Amino acid sequence: xxxxxxxxxxxxxxxxxxxxxxxxxxxxxxxxxxxxxxxxxxxxxxxxxxxxxxxxxxxxxxxxxxxxxxxxxxxxxxxxxxxxxxxxxxxxxxxxxxxxxxxxxxxxxxxxxxxxxxxxxxxxxxxxxxxxxxxxxxxxxxxxxxxxxxxxxxxxxxxxxxxxxxxxxxxxxxxxxxxxxxxxxxxxxxxxxxxxxxxxxxxxxxxxxxxxxxxxxxxxxxxxxxxxxxxxxxxxxxxxxxxxxxxxxxxxxxxxxxxxxxxxxxxxxxxxxxxxxxxxxxxxxxxxxxxxxxxxxxxxxxxxxxxxxxxxxxxxxxxxxxxxxxxxxxxxxxxxxxxxxxxxxxxxxxxxxxxxxxxxxxxxxxxxxxxxxxxxxxxxxxxxxxxxxxxxxxxxxxxxxxxxxxxxx
Numbered sequence: 169x170x171x172x173x174x175x176x177x178x179x180x181x182x183x184x185x186x187x188x189x190x191x192x193x194x195x196x197x198x199x200x201x202x203x204x205x206x207x208x209x210x211x212x213x214x215x216x217x218x219x220x221x222x223x224x225x226x227x228x229x230x231x232x233x234x235x236x237x238x239x240x241x242x243x244x245x246x247x248x249x250x251x252x253x254x255x256x257x258x259x260x261x262x263x264x265x266x267x268x269x270x271x272x273x274x275x276x277x278x279x280x281x282x283x284x285x286x287x288x289x290x291x292x293x294x295x296x297x298x299x300x301x302x303x304x305x306x307x308x309x310x311x312x313x314x315x316x317x318x319x320x321x322x323x324x325x326x327x328x329x330x331x332x333x334x335x336x337x338x339x340x341x342x343x344x345x346x347x348x349x350x351x352x353x354x355x356x357x358x359x360x361x362x363x364x365x366x367x368x369x370x371x372x373x374x375x376x377x378x379x380x381x382x383x384x385x386x387x388x389x390x391x392x393x394x395x396x397x398x399x400x401x402x403x404x405x406x407x408x409x410x411x412x413x414x415x416x417x418x419x420x421x422x423x424x425x426x427x428x429x430x431x432x433x434x435x436x437x438x439x440x441x442x443x444x445x446x447x448x449x450x451x452x453x454x455x456x457x458x459x460x461x462x463x464x465x466x467x468x469x470x471x472x473x474x475x476x477x478x479x480x481x482x483x484x485x486x487x488x489x490x491x492x493x494x495x496x497x498x499x500x501x502x503x504x505x506x507x508x509x510x511x512x513x514x515x516x517x518x519x520x521x522x523x524x525x526x527x528x529x530x531x532x533x534x535x536x537x538x539x540x541x542x543x544x545x546x547x548x549x550x551x552x553x554x555x556x557x558x559x560x561x562x563x564x565x566x567x568x569x570x571x572x573x574x575x576x577x
Contacts, residue, residue, distance in 0.1 A: 191440035200532040202397040205251045215261050215312050229286050236269045242345035249396040263316045270320040276333030283318045301335040329474035347473030355430045356392040360444045361437045392429045396422050402500050405525050414492035420479050424452040446504050
């Protein structure tokens with residue numbers, strides 16, 4: 169927070185306003201990068217259609233166990249945090265085939281085979297089917313994968329947990345996709361508290377005005393979902409020229425980000441969404457546990473919704489994975505800090521490209537420069553607290569002066 173004498177107050181307000189404007193603009197850039205990394209509307213509709221068709225095919229089987237099953241989404245598609253992989257069009261859609269009539273008395277391999285055999289009965293599914301350690305994958309070339317994981321009820325979990333076959337298919341492993349999704353969504357509904365500076369307020373406020381953020385499409389995802397997408401994209405970019413086998417799995421990134429987000433929004437007041445993003449990423453490692461087990465220290469990132477699932481389990485048998493996470497995290501913190509300090513269009517472009525890749529950075533910057541510049545020239549661009557740049561009149565907005573994007577002359 170800046171401290172000013174009375175004589176310096178006007179200059180201080182100008183600096184605060186410029187800094188706040190820059191942060192809102194920068195988070196708007198990240199927002200549009202996330203939008204470009206999501207599946208297109210056509211891809212989403214196609215995935216939805218295929219998902220429903222697979223569910224119908226499995227539930228219409230002659231087998232009583234399959235007829236009573238249910239198919240539902242898990243993972244990034246269910247959470248709204250999907251990021252398309254770098255260099256290819258296909259993205260993952262993770263499904264669960266919950267076999268409610270089965271129990272631990274059935275061998276995990278038999279349970280998995282039950283679902284696979286049903287898929288093989290379909291001529292088209294058989295042609296695109298691939299067996300994975302825990303699931304069956306349907307490969308829709310150049311579009312997406314449907315990964316179908318069988319599960320059964322976990323009778324000892326009081327939170328509605330499930331059991332899935334482990335990779336060796338010798339035992340059942342606890343999980344709880346629905347419980348995890350509900351916990352994430354609860355945190356995603358939390359709204360950061362924002363500090364209002366003098367330069368970001370108006371003397372008169374219209375009580376019932378609608379606020380539309382810029383870009384014109386409303387922000388359906390929410391701050392937490394965007395933070396997860398930004399973290400995952402940075403991770404993918406960071407490991408593009410490194411050992412991708414050590415890339416931190418998405419559930420670890422998502423879990424730590426959601427815990428950190430809840431802590432940050434309940435503990436601090438922020439000047440902008442960009443500050444929330446940087447703080448959440450910075451605090452992610454605070455929620456990793458390390459305990460002594462049988463004379464050696466082990467890592468724990470527990471699934472809070474069921475007993476016995478440790479997302480960091482492989483860190484304990486493959487220490488390089490833990491090292492890779494912390495190396496990536498340090499790079500993410502440094503890159504976001506560098507991005508927040510970047511000056512001018514050239515500095516902004518270099519920072520964005522290094523952190524998120526050339527293509528989305530250049531596409532978004534070109535689009536925003538055009539749209540925002542046009543709105544400024546016509547006097548239709550404002551800055552609204554908790555919203556950012558907007559092209560519509562708002563209740564508590566400050567008109568943005570006629571200049572170019574990101575403070576460039």
